[in-house]
Amino acid sequence: MIIPRPLAKGDSIGVTAPSFGVTDPTDIARFANARRRLEDRGYRVVETPDVYSCFDDEGRSAPAEQRVEELQSLMSDGGTSYIVSAKGGDYQFEMLPLMDWDLVERNPKWVQGYSDNTTLLFKITAEHDIATVYGGNFGDYGMEPWHRSVSECLEVIEGTRRSQASFPYHEGGFSDRVTGLEGLNEEVPTVWGGEGSFTGRLIGGCMDVLEWFHAKGTADPSPFVESYSDEGIVWYMETYDMDDSRVVRMLEGMASDGWFDGVTGFVFGRPLFYSGRDYAETVRETLDQFDVPVITDADVGHKAPRMTFVNGAVARFDVSGGKASLNYL
Template structure:
């Protein structure tokens, strides 16, 4: 596994928009303040040409998005690339990407949701660790949440453990100024699905947004089986979260990944809080997950600080990790081997 070098004061952080771009004035305010926040902490921040454009759910066409990502890959001064936004159409870039070139120029690449299309494929194609964490605009809140401080300290190499938070934002809210923090309204409570008092599991992390992974499985960009075969001695800890999958979609989606052989060497699962979920057919989220994954006889954690219901921990995709869950709280500790 290739781990990009830690970032240092004076390095350049690059923002690009491989999915949707910013389009609202509040987005621009947040983007500008995020750049200023990181500049105050010693970093230069640059952005590619279409971070502030949007057309039919895309920042620009797939070819241009691919070229703009390549601009940052080719810039030796850029050590950390952060996606501007999520969205729906990032996968259009995959046929145009040069994974060999990315592997030859490893640097931290970060984003979540639709950016699974980058983080997952780069890790499984290139053996480069990537960051499943906030998109850039979260750095633009006026007073940083601890999630942002942890994110930066992790990439700087100052910490190797991230902790669950106290509260989370349960809904999605329009911003007035663009500088708002998270609207923390419910207590964080990790749940050990099969009733364990405590879970401690170790393995190599792999995962992302389930909505996106279900579009990728079985395509020519799916290198999952090769990846898990290479790291089978470590075992795989799957981290997954969903945006808009209901009970039948969760059930059948996990079934599809199971039957595709993705979970062959699993040592455990950790799920983020689902963004939108309807218990169709009177099937709860717990029942949907357990109906497919119970047969693996491994620990399963639900409602972790991963994904769309913010704040979220920064997950190092491809890294060895120990996950601990007890009394509704949890930690992820990394070992970069």
């Protein structure tokens, strides 16, 4: 596994929009504050043109060819060591057949995002053996003041942090912004479901994307599974908008096709939009065959705050009494 070098003072942080762009005034203000905060910390922020554009009524920031070109310009820039997605969205899959994967392998660097950004992150780690970060998008750096999850994420990228503790509260869903600089609306007590201690290499992301990868055969995790199943693999997942039947079909299909060979534990984030029978009960019953811990309501995904999940890194989870710790080994 290739672990990109830590972010160092004087490096550039690249921001690009492989899915949706940013056009709302509150988001633009939030991004301006994010740039200021990161520049005050000693970094240069480089934004590609698609960050502040909207190509069509569907929300695409730009045509796929442009999105690929702008992402790869940051990949090939020697001064940029950390690339953060502007937003999530729905159309990142259009980039995949146009990507120069040899360029990605020649220029390993931190790439971060969540939701639709699973499309690129999962491919980079599972198929090209480069660690990536499932964490906040760039706008998180624009909140004032920074939540602990935001500062800790940057510390992971800087190489100064190797552990995190779960957060006491989380957001119940999306909330409107007035100034753009609002922090998290932590209104719901956080209680991780399940118990256990387990270690393995992290891999996963948004289930809405993983479902498409599996159903269409557009991602191949077998190189990752074959390389690391002997030392153990921890799968983490969270969903934006799925129901119980889709979740069961996806997990059963992945299990049947060997995606979960070597698994030592499952970690499920809080679903944003979900319908059907109890979510925790559904995933636990479906994955009972593996006889490993199945953790739910974890700090990963759409209901912030988010822990920093590093795809490809060896991680240890200790979950007990509704709280958890994450340690990178």
